[in-house]
Amino acid sequence: MARKTKAQSSPAVKAQLIEAQDRFIASWGRMGSVWGISRTMAEVHALLYITGKPMCTDEIMDRLSVSRGNVSMSVRSLLEWAVIEKVRLPGDRKEYFQAEQDVWSMLRAIARERIKREVDPLLDALDEIGELAPQIGSHSPEDVIELQHRLDDVREGFGLITTLAHKFAGPRGAGLHTAAKLLAKAPVGRSTKHTSKRSTRKGTGR
Amino acid sequence: MARKTKAQSSPAVKAQLIEAQDRFIASWGRMGSVWGISRTMAEVHALLYITGKPMCTDEIMDRLSVSRGNVSMSVRSLLEWAVIEKVRLPGDRKEYFQAEQDVWSMLRAIARERIKREVDPLLDALDEIGELAPQIGSHSPEDVIELQHRLDDVREGFGLITTLAHKFAGPRGAGLHTAAKLLAKAPVGRSTKHTSKRSTRKGTGR
DNA sequence: ATTAGATTTCAGAAAAATCTGAAAATAGAA
DNA sequence: TTCTATTTTCAGATTTTTCTGAAATCTAAT
The missing domain is CATH 1.10.287 (Helix Hairpins)
Known part of the structure; x- marks a missing residue:
């Protein structure tokens, strides 16, 4: 495998990454219940969004510790909502799912x-x-x-x-x-509240 | 009690009125669950809104067939949401509740x-x-x-x-x-969909 | 201070929503 | 078509939410 110029994550960084993803998934999942959708459905969506990579049913099951049936049903709803889409990788019989990346x-x-x-x-x-x-x-x-x-x-x-x-x-x-x-x-009201507490984005500008 | 020029509802009309109110209450209640608030809370609000008159705990209990405790808790939440308010009628020890009338x-x-x-x-x-x-x-x-x-x-x-x-x-x-x-x-998009199917309001203009 | 009507609280009951897992159905490869 | 990996379905189990009802608390009039 050709070692590109891509920096390698140290195990510690990788762990932090996973931890942050898990927290995001948990928060989004909690929101899910408030929004009247099942926690799992929200979590699957969060997982696909935050990792950005296409995942198959088994990967999702393992990462979220939920049953196959549950993933199947959640994925179906998310497809109906059109916030994720099916992806087929050539030479692989499994279906992969990928989240809409534009917020x-x-x-x-x-x-x-x-x-x-x-x-x-x-x-x-x-x-x-x-x-x-x-x-x-x-x-x-x-x-x-x-x-x-x-x-x-x-x-x-x-x-x-x-x-x-x-x-x-x-x-x-x-x-x-x-x-x-x-x-x-629009030129109304006085309040200009809620400026995001911090912005992490640095020189990396899009 | 002085009989004002108010028209009297025939029993048939009154029954239709109640029926319509009940339907409204049921619909609003159903929405409630979708909105993540309890059905009863939504129903109490609907009842107070659609009748427009201040009601006490017992009236609400009877009309919606729910327990006293449930009414008490629902009313408290609605007060927190500030969509209903307490009203005290002089010479009556009970508390009455009245819904915000402006949609x-x-x-x-x-x-x-x-x-x-x-x-x-x-x-x-x-x-x-x-x-x-x-x-x-x-x-x-x-x-x-x-x-x-x-x-x-x-x-x-x-x-x-x-x-x-x-x-x-x-x-x-x-x-x-x-x-x-x-x-x-705003001058955007093409769709000007959804014109309300019917408008009941006739010559009665506000 | 007493009292009785009114309200709140909350433990347990009931209802609703969600999840599991295994059987049934489906769909791609050969 | 057959074979088998993959997906879907759904009855029952589990979890979560909501509701009840009676005891405890409050409150205002006397």
Whole structure:
């Protein structure tokens, strides 16, 4: 094997690397539960993202200590979310998986999927309820008018959110990054909080 | 009690009203689980929002068929989220609760709380991991450089999101509605999808 | 200070979500 | 097609979350 100019990691550095990856995986996994996806699904995604290399089912099982079935199901969901993709290495029968490496496109995928699961069903239900409820007529009691108004208010609020989501996070959307930049520039409010505590990136500029 | 000019609901209309409310409560409750809050907590909020009237613990228990303890705990969380408030009726020893009636301020509260629970802990963890991981030096192996880059990318992405959240959804923020309007106007992308299927609001204009 | 109505707490029960593992199905190589 | 490495499925086990209900605590009126 031709020894390229690549620096070799000392065992100590390698251990630290693994440790850092594991911590990232654990944090992302914890988030997973908050986001309503299973811990394992989030962990598999974290593993593939943070290592950046394509991995097969067995590697994932070993690294995360989870069952084959669990990996299979998690991987399927991640593929549906379109945050990882299948890779086939020639001369190898196994399937490998690789994570989307661009953070913004990853965030977009997450946003898209969440809107789909969280907002769309609510809007559908609201439409249905609005039809089912007593309609407003010339002599409607206050109750009925208020109900319809409240339903409409919620519908309008979430409707606007969905429109924006499609516009910026949809498959053909302008991109979350664009939206974020637009908003960041917008001349409103006073707070300019949360500057990242540290930035590790040094001379290595991209 | 002086019979004002208020129209009286027929029993049939009243039943439809209750039915519509119940459906709304059920939908909102279902969302609750997706949002990582308990079904009951979401249902209590939905009940208070959709009826608009202050209710006491016993009324909530009866209407939702849940235990006293459950109502107590749900109400406490909702107060923390600041989406409902306590009301005291003079000459009544019980506490009543009433929901925020403005949808945008409600959405802001939800966004604020979610960022706090979902993004902030992740950012903290990322900072910690970045420090713990091997630092980039002049002879760092590729592995280490990539790890730090990926950590920074995630940190930047979520950092921007947090900044925006503070700006628009924070306690002194410019308001989600403002943000939404800004974005809706923004001259990007092609899709103008999702026009609400129907709008129930008729001549009754606010 | 007493009392009774109202609220909170929390241990254990119930329900829901997640995970395992082995059997069944699938798919590439020969 | 046959063979076999690989993947998927899903019933039951495990873990986590949520809920109940009654005892403990609180609170405001007398």
